Each structure stands twice: as C-alpha cells, then as structure tokens.
Amino acid sequence: MDHHHLLHYLSLLVVMLAGAKIGGALLQRIGQPAVLGELLVGVILGASLLGWVQADDEIVTLFKELGVIILLFEIGLETDLKKLLQVGGVSTAVALAGVAFPFALGYGVTRALGHSDIVSIFTGAALTATSVGITARVLSDLGRLQDPEGQVILGAAIIDDVIGLVILAVVSGVASGPGFSPLLAAKTAGIAFGFLAVTLLVGRWLVPLVAKLLAKVTLPGTPTILAIIIALGLAWLADRAGSALIIGAFAAGLLLRELPQHEQIEKGVASLGHFFVPIFFVAVGAAVDVRAFNPLDPAARPTLLLGGLLVVVAIIGKFAAGFVPFWFRGNKYVVGVGMVPRGEVGLIFAQKGLDFGAFTAPMFSAVALMVMVTTFIAPPLLKLLLRPLPKQKSDTQGIEDLVVGPEQKASTAAKGEA
C-alpha cells in the first residue's frame, strides 16, 4: 500500500466514524435510534451522493465484515440460550411464517407486473430474511433485548438467517442451471444447524480448558483477544463448512458466554465493536443508490412502482408473521415490527440476482428501495411501541451493560462513591 492510499483510508475511517457518531447523536437527539443516523450518514457518504464511501471497496468490505462478525459475536455473548429455547416454538412459527408470507407476496406482485418466473423467485427470496443487526441494535439501545419479545425476534431472526441461506442456495441453484434440488436445500440447512449444534457440544467440553489456559496467561487483554480469535476463527470455519460467517460468530458468542471471564470479554469486545460496528452500518447505507428513485426521471418510475409495492408487501408479510404464534402472550405488534428490517441480507440477495443475470439494474434498485425503507421504518416504529427502560447509561458501557450481574452493579456503585 503506497503512502497516498494509506492516507486515503485513514481519512476514510475518520469520515465514517465521525459521520456515524454525528448521525447517531443527531437522530438520538430527535428521539430516534442511533443506528438510523448511522445508516443515513452511510447513504449520504455513499456512491450515489457524495461518493466518498464505495461499498464494494476492498478495505471497506473487510472492515464491514469485521463489524458484522463482532456485532453477531456480541449478540451471541448476550444471548441466554436457555431463554432462547424457551421461546423456541414461538420464534420458529414467526420465522417460518415470516419467510412464507413475504416470499409468496413478493413473487405474486413481481409476476403480476409482468416479470419472469426466475426474476420473481429472486425478488420473493430477497424479501424473506430479517436483518438481525438492526433490530437487535435498536432493542439494545432501548434496553429491551432481554424482554420476551426481544428474545422471540432474536430467535426468529437467527432461524430466518439459516432459512435465508437455504433459500439463497436454492435460488442460486435454480438460476445457475441444475434447478431446484430438495437435497441441496436440506444439506444447506443441515450444515447451518449442524454447525451451531457441533460448536456448542464441542465447546461445552473446550470452554473449561480455555478458562484454565486464560488463568495462566497474565498478558493484558488476553481474554478479549482470545475471544476475538475464536469469533473470527469460528466465522471462518462456518463459512468453510458451507454455512455463513455470522453463524460462526454468533456460535462463538454463545460459547464464550460460559467463560468465567465473560464480563471482561464483553467489555473489551464492546470497545472493538464501537470501532467496527458503525463502519458496518455506514457501509450498508453507502450501498444504496438513491438516483434510481428520482420521481422526476420517467425511467425511474417503474422502479419506484415495483419498489413501492415491494415495500408494502415486505412490511405486511413480516408484520402478519408476528401474529401467527397465537399462543404467545407478549406484544405481537413489537414482534411483527421487529421482523420488518431486511438490511444487508436483502442486499446480498439482490446482489446475487445481479451476479446470476436474473436482475437488471432497475430490479436491483427496486429491491434496494424495499431494503432501505424496511430498514429505516422499523427503528422509529419500535421506538414508538417500546419506551426505553429507565436506566443510567454510562459512556464506557456498551450493549454489554444489559447483562451486568448484581455483583458488578455493586462494584459500579462502589466506584461511583470512590
């Protein structure tokens, strides 16, 4: 890397981090979640407006992927598997309905507008996967991640991700030749679930060994860096095993939650998250090309029409899915709205549609519009439905402060008095 390049990326990091912080603080000030500000700043910095952040840049991509890996790792660290299994039936019902409804509606709308079968399948598929990152971040900002609704959404979004990987493999198969294969579908699903299961089983036996090892090493920062090594390593392994990076990162979080050092790890990882995660959200925003939505441009109108219809069915489909588990006694509106954002997952589908030649550029933009609106609409709606829990947020605490135990609270109090 020559010196000029290096300076470019340093200034890019400064702009992305500063933009994310300013956007987040401004949106928070007008009562909206910070993540919405980070996404909007991404749109402004992105290719279609200022052009400072190229979403397909090598280094932006690497930082973005490190961001989503650390985010899912943090979510894993915060996820109480027992609680998640308690809401397992509800989550599964929400996830399955939340895949079926939007797929059927998206396929129908696209077909009705005269598009081909394969285009309609890709569009339907792009409507299926919930972006766990956005909702989890909003719930976390509101202090609601541990509520039953939060756990249902988290569980459903994770099941969704797995189903999303299966659908992606299936439609890629349809588009690239061999056609639909129930075997491939079953295999992809099996790998994702199998990876989580094997990781947790092997981990139950490995974690005590890691804890012993950690107790012997006195180098500062060792627990945090060991945790990051395991998160990156499992993300890599999950991908190599035929699943997704985020599945591995999430599994690493679930696993390391069992370590006696997990509070130290949460604090250290939170600092890394404060650096990498906003870069992820800015990069997601930067991928959106707003020029495809100019209503004054006649060429943009079919895109706007299809995009508008996709937005409507995307919201209705996921919202309705929230009401499918009729036996769940929590707030079904929160669950329905929490499932709405598509984020990066929808964009990955749209990108694959382009890669396989199924999508034209306007089709891509229509899906991007759906992704953007569903992503942008969910945080303020969630915020309306849920008041933040009254708690004092300290500047040094990240989302980890949702899981502090009574001992730690006592020590924090002692610190305050000292």
Next chain:
Amino acid sequence: MDHHHLLHYLSLLVVMLAGAKIGGALLQRIGQPAVLGELLVGVILGASLLGWVQADDEIVTLFKELGVIILLFEIGLETDLKKLLQVGGVSTAVALAGVAFPFALGYGVTRALGHSDIVSIFTGAALTATSVGITARVLSDLGRLQDPEGQVILGAAIIDDVIGLVILAVVSGVASGPGFSPLLAAKTAGIAFGFLAVTLLVGRWLVPLVAKLLAKVTLPGTPTILAIIIALGLAWLADRAGSALIIGAFAAGLLLRELPQHEQIEKGVASLGHFFVPIFFVAVGAAVDVRAFNPLDPAARPTLLLGGLLVVVAIIGKFAAGFVPFWFRGNKYVVGVGMVPRGEVGLIFAQKGLDFGAFTAPMFSAVALMVMVTTFIAPPLLKLLLRPLPKQKSDTQGIEDLVVGPEQKASTAAKGEA
C-alpha cells in the same frame, strides 16, 4: 473484495493474533518481554520462512499503521508532559548524541568497506532513529515507564523521531537530485516541532469544548471513538502538514490526557490496542528476510560482515549516547540500552534507500539485520537491568494501568471484594 479474499484475510488476522499471543505468552514464560515473542512470530510467519504474512500487503500495511498510530496514541495518553519537560535537557542530550554517534560510526564502517558516499550516508542515517514502540512496550510491561530513565528514553526517542524525519528528508534530497539543503532540513524540523506546539496550544483551548460535548452525548463508547477519530485525524493532518503520522498520534494522546474522561478513553483504546498493536509487531517481524543471513551461502557473507559491523556500531553508538548527559543521576545503562532498538524506523530508512536506488538488496538486508538484532537484544537486556515492579496485573488492564489514580485503585479493590 470477493469472498475468497475476505476469508483469506480473516484467517490471516486469526493467525497473526493467535501467533502474537502464543509467542508473547511463551517468551514471557521464559522470562522475556512479550513483544519479543510477537516479533519472532512475525519473522516465522513472514515472507522468508512460512510466507503467510506479506509485509507489503495492502491490508496488512493498513492494520500495521493503525497499530502504530494506536500505540503512539496510548503512549501519548500516558505521557506526563510536565515530567517529560523536566527531563528535557537530559533527553535532548541523549537524542542528539544518539543520532550523531551512530551516524558517524555507520558512515565510517560502510565507507571503510568500499561503498560509495551516498550508500554510506543512507546506512549511517538508518542507524539514527530509535524505535520508541519496542522500548516503551518493554518498559510498560515491566511497570517502569514512569521512572526517570523511562521518561528520558521516551523523550529522547521522540526527539529522535523528529530528527529522524529531518535526516530522512535530507538524505532523500541528496539522493533525488537537489542535494543537501539546510533550508529543507530546517523546514522539516520546524514542521514536526511546530505541529506538536500548535496542536498543544490549540488543544488547550479545544479540549474543554470536547469535554462539554462529550458530557451531552450518551451513546455508549463515544469518548473512545471520539478519541480514535482525533488520533487518526491528527495523524493524517501531521502527515499532510509534512510531518509523520506517529507525531500526530502522539500529539493526540498528549492532548486528550487532559480530558476528564481520559480514564474511560484509556480503557477503550487499550482494547483496540490489544487488537491492532500485536499486528504491528508481527508485521515488523515479517518484513525481515532471514535468507540473506545464511552463513553457508557465500553470496550472503559480505551482507553478514557488513550487517555484523553495523550491529556492533549501532549498539555502541546508542549505548554511549546514554552516558553523554553526565549530570543525570539515574541509571545510565538503562538509558543507553533503552535507546538501542531501531525497529520500524530503521526499516523505513532501508526501504527509502531501496526506493532511491542507493541500496542494493544485500545492503537492505544488512540494515535489516542491524534493525532485527538491535530490536531483539534490547528487551532482554532491559529486563536484566530492571526487575519488574511488584504489582498484580489484571487481565483487563493494558498499559493504562500504569497511570491509575488512587480513586481508581480504591474502586478496583471494592470490585475485588464485591
């Protein structure tokens, strides 16, 4: 970045971080500083042995530079400017002698072996600049950064860096045509010192504003990220102003030390440092090509002879400089040894020598040998001269635990009891 590339870099980060941790822990176990293990692991992973880490890779370079920026920022955060100015005369004497002696000796030896004037000037110049990173890390690991000797070394190394920049500009000028220019030399020096002075003056007025702003924003992690933004921004600005990245990062640390939130910032930045700084040391090690030092290869023997002589004069030159401030009553052996490591700065000189066509590949390797040996010899020697101060190192604390105040110590005690 395609998916294959992404997976490659994820696995590379895992290998570098895990290697650094394993190397650090092993060397610490046999009573050596951890940083030596990180460097050795870098040599093993580097181009000349395993070939896994390419020191000139775009992304490795960016992470490495982020590592050295965060390292110098942390050192700035820990540097008490008042203390540094108290030892200023001693530091300046050590720095000036530590530039003059090695330059004269290196020039003489190279000339005596029949090399040209310009080659000898570059070689002499490569012997001048102390690598503050290695020594500061060792002193910090030993809990001795706040000792008078530690402050003298730190101050001298910083003055050294500034003088190094001037010499680099001057020899580059000699090599590229216009020849030696006292004006250019004065200008380069003026910019580096001027940058530090202006930053501190403007900062004294800006820091209270930043503190007020921070008090208003309740987003978690804001102080740490704002600090990182300022560190990266000042590094960029220093470079654009004609000085060096590390000068800007160090200035940012000096500045933000004045913030009331500086303890939170130190903790957050330490976590980022645990991630980025070992990557820097592994990458420094990876740049060394050990094949040029094979004594069985006749072609390597002149390189070994010159390299060996350079090692001797590099050590004698800096060691002698430690005794120049005769009025200093601290341990002059510690100061002399602390100035010995050249690290990345020497390699930058060697790289520039190659760039300007003054150096052949064997010349480069001879300078690399000097850099490697001086870097590797200083930590164990320092460790012999200084026993570590008795203190309990907690895993979550980084080098920031050298500056904890009595209030924080009380709260740590309270935490232990809770």
